[in-house]
Amino acid sequence: MKVIIIGAGIGGLTTALALQQRGITYEIYDAAQGNQPVGAGIMLGANAMRVYDRLGIAGELKKKAVLADNIYIRNCRGEILQEINNAEVERKYGTGTYGLHRATLQGVLLEHCAQPVQYNKHCASINEDSRGITVHFLDGSSAQGTLVIGADGIRSAVREQYVTKARYRYSGQTCWRAIIPVDLPAAEAREASEIWSKKGDGLRAMFTQVGPQQVYFWATKAMPAGTVMSPEKALPYIREQLADYPGYMQTMLQHLRPEHLIQNDLSDLEPLNIWHRGRAVLLGDAAHATTPNVGQGAGLAIEDAWVLAQCLAAKENYKKAFETYQQRRMGRAKKIVQLSWQIAKLTNWKGRFLTGLRDGLMKSMPKRMAEKQLAFFYGVNLDE
Numbered sequence: 155m156k157v158i159i160i161g162a163g164i165g166g167l168t169t170a171l172a173l174q175q176r177g178i179t180y181e182i183y184d185a186a187q188g189n190q191p192v193g194a195g196i197m198l199g200a201n202a203m204r205v206y207d208r209l210g211i212a213g214e215l216k217k218k219a220v221l222a223d224n225i226y227i228r229n230c231r232g233e234i235l236q237e238i239n240n241a242e243v244e245r246k247y248g249t250g251t252y253g254l255h256r257a258t259l260q261g262v263l264l265e266h267c268a269q270p271v272q273y274n275k276h277c278a279s280i281n282e283d284s285r286g287i288t289v290h291f292l293d294g295s296s297a298q299g300t301l302v303i304g305a306d307g308i309r310s311a312v313r314e315q316y317v318t319k320a321r322y323r324y325s326g327q328t329c330w331r332a333i334i335p336v337d338l339p340a341a342e343a344r345e346a347s348e349i350w351s352k353k354g355d356g357l358r359a360m361f362t363q364v365g366p367q368q369v370y371f372w373a374t375k376a377m378p379a380g381t382v383m384s385p386e387k388a389l390p391y392i393r394e395q396l397a398d399y400p401g402y403m404q405t406m407l408q409h410l411r412p413e414h415l416i417q418n419d420l421s422d423l424e425p426l427n428i429w430h431r432g433r434a435v436l437l438g439d440a441a442h443a444t445t446p447n448v449g450q451g452a453g454l455a456i457e458d459a460w461v462l463a464q465c466l467a468a469k470e471n472y473k474k475a476f477e478t479y480q481q482r483r484m485g486r487a488k489k490i491v492q493l494s495w496q497i498a499k500l501t502n503w504k505g506r507f508l509t510g511l512r513d514g515l516m517k518s519m520p521k522r523m524a525e526k527q528l529a530f531f532y533g534v535n536l537d538e
């Protein structure tokens with residue numbers, strides 16, 4: 155069996171490691187021109203770290219990542235709306251939630267891939283017959299294999315060209331992310347607080363240390379879809395929007411430079427009911443892109459990679475493997491997409507009355523329910 159992986163993001167590279175561990179031959183292709191240090195920071199939940207533990211790279215990642223004592227959602231008055239205590243998470247699930255630079259994660263994954271990523275390979279179309287499946291690239295070349303895994307992100311060509319059509323949903327918010335090359339004072343570095351504005355209207359922001367001289371900053375704001383601001387315009391806009399934010403945020407805003415800023419609209423996919431067709435199967439954002447409000451998009455992709463490799467190794471034919479994979483993964487992915495979508499809607503409420511109600515709703519979640527939610531995120535069964 156030879157598996158063609160399309161997409162060398164977090165999902166595709168983790169799939170490569172999972173297949174490799176089970177002795178399954180693969181080739182991996184990506185449309186990008188090469189490995190560029192893309193993106194800003196990422197929080198890897200305990201569920202994702204548990205998969206990396208099984209793939210033998212958790213120790214290396216932990217050395218390069220940062221484990222905050224607590225992860226909070228707060229309002230501008232400093233009140234805690236939700237809280238994750240990493241020591242408790244570690245005790246229950248064997249590992250905490252780590253923050254790191256995306257490029258660091260990408261680098262570790264690439265280092266452990268036995269096969270090189272073949273870059274400049276933009277999947278354009280796919281066809282299959284009884285002997286195998288062929289991916290045709292924009293440069294006129296092609297790759298043949300037994301199966302194709304579409305790990306090519308929210309705008310997946312594998313999905314749109316071959317498996318099924320998806321509908322994109324704009325959450326109503328745009329997001330700016332940055333890595334600011336400074337170190338936080340020790341007290342600030344111990345916690346990661348996402349702060350919700352009292353104005354609502356999608357306004358939230360966070361900063362957290364993710365490595366030496368690397369503070370991950372992000373801010374969201376409700377905007378019409380496709381509103382693009384130049385970084386030079388965005389910086390004073392962000393500073394003005396966050397002017398009433400308390401504590402160390404103002405210092406971080408002074409360190410922020412236009413050249414640090416990356417802007418993306420936050421969208422997801424309306425949940426799909428089918429993730430495979432013939433010899434092709436979808437994984438990660440290609441199958442179930444979610445808004446980032448519960449920090450689980452990459453976590454889902456990483457779990458998918460583990461489960462799909464497990465199914466391919468265990469089942470006697472790929473059809474059964476794809477069916478079992480979809481059955482094990484779809485319900486969980488749908489729940490996370492839905493929950494994250496609801497939080498996006500909640501944070502879009504505006505005005506003092508509604509933001510007060512919003513804060514009340516968040517704070518009133520009973521401890522037992524909050525624990526149940528964490529158990530759902532972090533305690534995923536990887537061995538069914």
Ligand SMILES: Cc1cc2nc3c(=O)[nH]c(=O)nc-3n(C[C@H](O)[C@H](O)[C@H](O)COP(=O)(O)OP(=O)(O)OC[C@H]3O[C@@H](n4cnc5c(N)ncnc54)[C@H](O)[C@@H]3O)c2cc1C
Pocket residue numbers: 160161162163164165166183184185186195196197198199275276277278305306307308309310311312329331418420437438439440444445446449450451452453454455
């Ligand atoms: C602002 C923001 C913050 C986030 N924060 C978190 C977080 O803290 N924790 C978390 O778990 N998740 C987070 N996520 C979600 C997470 O980033 C994604 O779920 C994850 O990156 C998906 O990985 P993927 O490999 O499926 O897709 P991608 O990372 O999108 O990778 C797809 C790859 O496919 C390639 N590709 C695309 N089209 C083609 C083609 N036609 N042919 C060949 N190659 C192609 C691309 O070049 C890319 O390398 C966040 C998302 C956003 C937007």
